[in-house]
Amino acid sequence: MAEQRPESIQPRRAIAAMPEYHPPLAGRNALRLDFNENTHAPSPRVREALGKLTLESFTVYPERAPVEAVVAQHLQLQPEQVLLTNAVDEAIHIVCFTFLEEGDEVLFAVPSFFMYDVNAVAMGAVVKRVQMDETLEFPFERLLAGITPKTKLVILCSPNNPTGTVISRQQIHAVAKAAAHAVVMVDEAYFHFHGETVMDDLRADAAADAPRNMIVARTFSKAYGLANLRVGLIAGPAELVQHMRKASSPYNVNGVALRAVEACVGDTEYLDWYVGQIRTGRARIEKALDHMRVPRWPSHANFVLMHIGPKHKDLVAAARARGVLLRDRSSDPGLAGCVRITIGVEDQIDTAIAVLRESLAAIGWTPAEVDAPEAGPKEEREYE
Numbered sequence: 001m002a003e004q005r006p007e008s009i010q011p012r013r014a015i016a017a018m019p020e021y022h023p024p025l026a027g028r029n030a031l032r033l034d035f036n037e038n039t040h041a042p043s044p045r046v047r048e049a050l051g052k053l054t055l056e057s058f059t060v061y062p063e064r065a066p067v068e069a070v071v072a073q074h075l076q077l078q079p080e081q082v083l084l085t086n087a088v089d090e091a092i093h094i095v096c097f098t099f100l101e102e103g104d105e106v107l108f109a110v111p112s113f114f115m116y117d118v119n120a121v122a123m124g125a126v127v128k129r130v131q132m133d134e135t136l137e138f139p140f141e142r143l144l145a146g147i148t149p150k151t152k153l154v155i156l157c158s159p160n161n162p163t164g165t166v167i168s169r170q171q172i173h174a175v176a177k178a179a180a181h182a183v184v185m186v187d188e189a190y191f192h193f194h195g196e197t198v199m200d201d202l203r204a205d206a207a208a209d210a211p212r213n214m215i216v217a218r219t220f221s222k223a224y225g226l227a228n229l230r231v232g233l234i235a236g237p238a239e240l241v242q243h244m245r246k247a248s249s250p251y252n253v254n255g256v257a258l259r260a261v262e263a264c265v266g267d268t269e270y271l272d273w274y275v276g277q278i279r280t281g282r283a284r285i286e287k288a289l290d291h292m293r294v295p296r297w298p299s300h301a302n303f304v305l306m307h308i309g310p311k312h313k314d315l316v317a318a319a320r321a322r323g324v325l326l327r328d329r330s331s332d333p334g335l336a337g338c339v340r341i342t343i344g345v346e347d348q349i350d351t352a353i354a355v356l357r358e359s360l361a362a363i364g365w366t367p368a369e370v371d372a373p374e375a376g377p378k379e380e381r382e383y384e
């Protein structure tokens with residue numbers, strides 16, 4: 001009998017071709033301004049709900065449908081229009097798994113969320129990335145020009161991570177009309193910090209000309225503060241959601257997460273408070289950066305992208321040494337020398353501004369070096 005060797009067993013070609021991702025998660029015992037999570041706590045209703053869980057409840061397979069009905073009602077949608085997922089990471093996976101045949105084209109603007117690449121490539125799809133220019137605005141005309149008869153999925157991220165820039169409702173509609181033969185997924189992970197949404201277009205009372213090929217993803221990881229429980233949703237026309245429900249595991253969201261979502265989805269008092277903290281903090285950080293003459297892009301999300309130049313790594317290291325985690329985005333397409341900072345709550349903003357100021361001084365940063373060319377090899381891509 002031949003010797004068994006694991007290295008002789010190959011994965012599917014698409015998986016072999018997939019880029020690896022390494023979120024820099026190790027040692028995050030510091031102020032977490034690196035991953036865009038809520039940096040405070042979820043609604044107090046979550047503790048109350050989880051405190052009531054019995055030990056026996058852990059023995060039962062989770063039931064997703066009743067909580068989907070609660071979430072649908074909150075969104076003013078029908079229950080058939082909502083699929084809860086193991087956060088938006090899984091939502092992206094389910095969308096790709098449901099709709100993409102090998103060779104189908106997936107279209108999105110970059111720099112954006114790396115999981116779009118990972119999941120589309122894993123299905124053997126052809127990924128078409130439209131590079132943003134230095135304004136980091138959504139490249140509307142060029143994305144429209146990228147739509148072909150083979151386009152099966154268009155992903156629109158608004159506000160976009162890691163740029164903080166947005167896509168107008170008018171532009172989203174125009175893309176959905178131009179790609180009427182494709183699924184158009186709008187990733188609204190940062191919706192609460194911006195306030196504009198296309199979720200209303202999915203309602204029964206939406207305008208007659210609202211696109212019918214649009215689906216919307218939302219997460220409970222950001223404003224809601226449940227990143228550790230892994231829960232998100234995908235909403236859309238019942239016909240499209242039905243296909244995705246079929247493709248998803250029936251127990252993809254655990255019962256602890258379901259209880260938490262049920263308890264906090266309608267806590268507008270908490271959400272208003274947290275979003276208010278972020279909006280105020282964002283304005284403070286933007287003003288402080290302007291004062292320190294650090295170039296940055298206007299943000300509609302809970303983070304700000306700044307342009308540091310060749311000393312991007314030094315800044316991240318200097319801030320880490322002072323107890324604040326920042327995120328180096330230099331290896332994103334078009335973002336050489338860029339660093340992202342997540343917006344926290346009030347006292348965290350005080351710390352962040354002080355540490356940014358000290359760190360920039362410690363590395364001897366000056367605005368003049370921002371446009372200096374960068375030496376050295378490109379790093380491996382990381383994902384959010």
Ligand SMILES: *Cc1c(COP(=O)(O)O)cnc(C)c1O
Nearest residue numbers: 087088089113161189219221232
């Ligand atoms: C953080 C983020 C998500 C949400 O991720 P989860 O898997 O729900 O935690 C989705 N899309 C973008 C663009 C993000 O930045």
